[in-house]
Amino acid sequence: MALIVQKYGGTSVGSIERIEHVADKVAATRRQGHQVVVVVSAMSGETDRLLGLARAITERPDPRELDVLLATGEQVTIALLAIALAKRGCPARSYTGAQVHILTDSAHNKARIRDIDAARVRRDLAEGRVVVVAGFQGVDEHGNITTLGRGGSDTTAVALAAALGADECQIFTDVDGVYTTDPRVAPEARRLDRITFEEMLEMASLGSKVLQIRAVEFAGKYNVPLRVLSTFEEGPGTLITYEEPEMEQPLISGVAFNRDEAKLTVVGVPDQPGVAWRILGPIAEANIEVDMIVQNVGEDGTTDFTFTVHRNDYPKALEILKATAAELGAREVTGDDRIVKISLVGVGMRSHAGIASRMFEALAKEGINIRMISTSEIKISVVVDEKYLELGVRALHEAFELDRGPVPAAEGAAPAAGEAPSGS
Ligand code: ASP
Numbered sequence: 001m002a003l004i005v006q007k008y009g010g011t012s013v014g015s016i017e018r019i020e021h022v023a024d025k026v027a028a029t030r031r032q033g034h035q036v037v038v039v040v041s042a043m044s045g046e047t048d049r050l051l052g053l054a055r056a057i058t059e060r061p062d063p064r065e066l067d068v069l070l071a072t073g074e075q076v077t078i079a080l081l082a083i084a085l086a087k088r089g090c091p092a093r094s095y096t097g098a099q100v101h102i103l104t105d106s107a108h109n110k111a112r113i114r115d116i117d118a119a120r121v122r123r124d125l126a127e128g129r130v131v132v133v134a135g136f137q138g139v140d141e142h143g144n145i146t147t148l149g150r151g152g153s154d155t156t157a158v159a160l161a162a163a164l165g166a167d168e169c170q171i172f173t174d175v176d177g178v179y180t181t182d183p184r185v186a187p188e189a190r191r192l193d194r195i196t197f198e199e200m201l202e203m204a205s206l207g208s209k210v211l212q213i214r215a216v217e218f219a220g221k222y223n224v225p226l227r228v229l230s231t232f233e234e235g236p237g238t239l240i241t242y243e244e245p246e247m248e249q250p251l252i253s254g255v256a257f258n259r260d261e262a263k264l265t266v267v268g269v270p271d272q273p274g275v276a277w278r279i280l281g282p283i284a285e286a287n288i289e290v291d292m293i294v295q296n297v298g299e300d301g302t303t304d305f306t307f308t309v310h311r312n313d314y315p316k317a318l319e320i321l322k323a324t325a326a327e328l329g330a331r332e333v334t335g336d337d338r339i340v341k342i343s344l345v346g347v348g349m350r351s352h353a354g355i356a357s358r359m360f361e362a363l364a365k366e367g368i369n370i371r372m373i374s375t376s377e378i379k380i381s382v383v384v385d386e387k388y389l390e391l392g393v394r395a396l397h398e399a400f401e402l403d404r405g406p407v408p409a410a411e412g413a414a415p416a417a418g419e420a421p422s423g424s
């Protein structure tokens with residue numbers, strides 16, 4: 001007997017038929033002898049509908065009242081699911097976030113979970129009931145209803161799984177797992193059987209939208225095995241877990257990409273201490289997040305400085321940079337908001353040289369010009385022109401044979417003796 005937390009997203013509970021289908025799946029899991037806690041989202045489109053109602057009154061609804069409103073979406077689905085379970089002879093009880101003491105801070109609309117009192121849930125489980133909990137919501141220390149930010153039900157599920165010491169947290173959604181890349185861009189993309197938390201975090205922050213980033217962070221921190229599966233098709237899904245030292249890691253797990261990039265360059269700024277700070281300081285003050293940064297060294301005592309921002313922030317960043325450039329006596333400011341970022345992700349690259357050159361070769365063969373490069377321990381990102389996105393992703397997917405199943409990090413190239421596997 002295992003304790004399993006299952007989370008069903010908005011599309012999975014998008015209609016009465018679908019809620020009945022979810023009830024069938026939950027009841028079947030319980031019949032297998034498992035204890036089941038279910039976390040559900042609001043029916044698809046419902047959170048947006050509620051937001052629309054508030055915004056019809058004012059563009060800036062009071063955050064506290066907005067949370068009272070938005071939390072109703074999930075309250076509908078927990079009750080309907082519990083009713084559907086009872087109809088199947090499966091004893092169940094539904095609870096709002098406050099009822100199971102999902103204690104959060106008071107940051108309305110983006111609250112963070114501080115603590116969960118799992119006792120009530122445990123009592124129901126011990127008495128043989130399925131426990132259905134509203135995702136996305138909690139309560140602060142003053143008893144105010146809070147919500148966790150869009151997509152927050154994933155985080156509720158993982159936090160509950162951590163608090164209960166669940167054996168697995170299963171995230172049911174409309175895709176059947178995590179893929180090597182977006183199948184809409186590369187049809188030969190393949191479902192991964194497993195991926196590490198670290199890789200999943202990179203994939204999520206690089207644009208893969210399967211899981212909320214915070215939920216992955218949480219799962220990694222508390223070592224909750226996570227599985228992404230389809231509500232609509234049977235299958236093993238993708239297990240997200242710790243890297244097992246004795247297991248051979250695939251060299252590359254996936255190709256992630258991000259379309260919402262823009263880059264800005266100050267040309268010919270004096271190459272002096274403090275220049276980076278003077279350029280990026282005002283950008284940070286405007287709450288604009290900077291991603292990649294590259295500085296060239298010129299020969300005439302000046303330098304070029306390039307960085308990337310989210311495309312939405314581009315006009316604002318350009319305006320700020322022009323003012324800074326004038327102050328610094330820079331030659332010119334240029335920018336481009338038709339660029340994208342493509343990244344290779346894989347823990348296997350930690351112990352392997354030559355990945356970057358293989359990546360650059362694959363792009364060169366397609367005549368794709370690389371505009372910027374950045375690397376981390378388990379990722380290499382390049383910035384290229386927007387028009388090369390599809391071609392670039394497919395070329396890399398092919399060059400690293402991602403369509404063929406896991407390619408173990410090659411024989412004989414194990415980490416040097418005595419090198420401890422990094423636990424970071
Ligand atoms: N219903 C919320 C949303 O649409 C939370 C969730 O679906 O996870 O963002």
Ligand code: MG
Pocket residue numbers: 009010041151
């Ligand atoms: Mg959702």
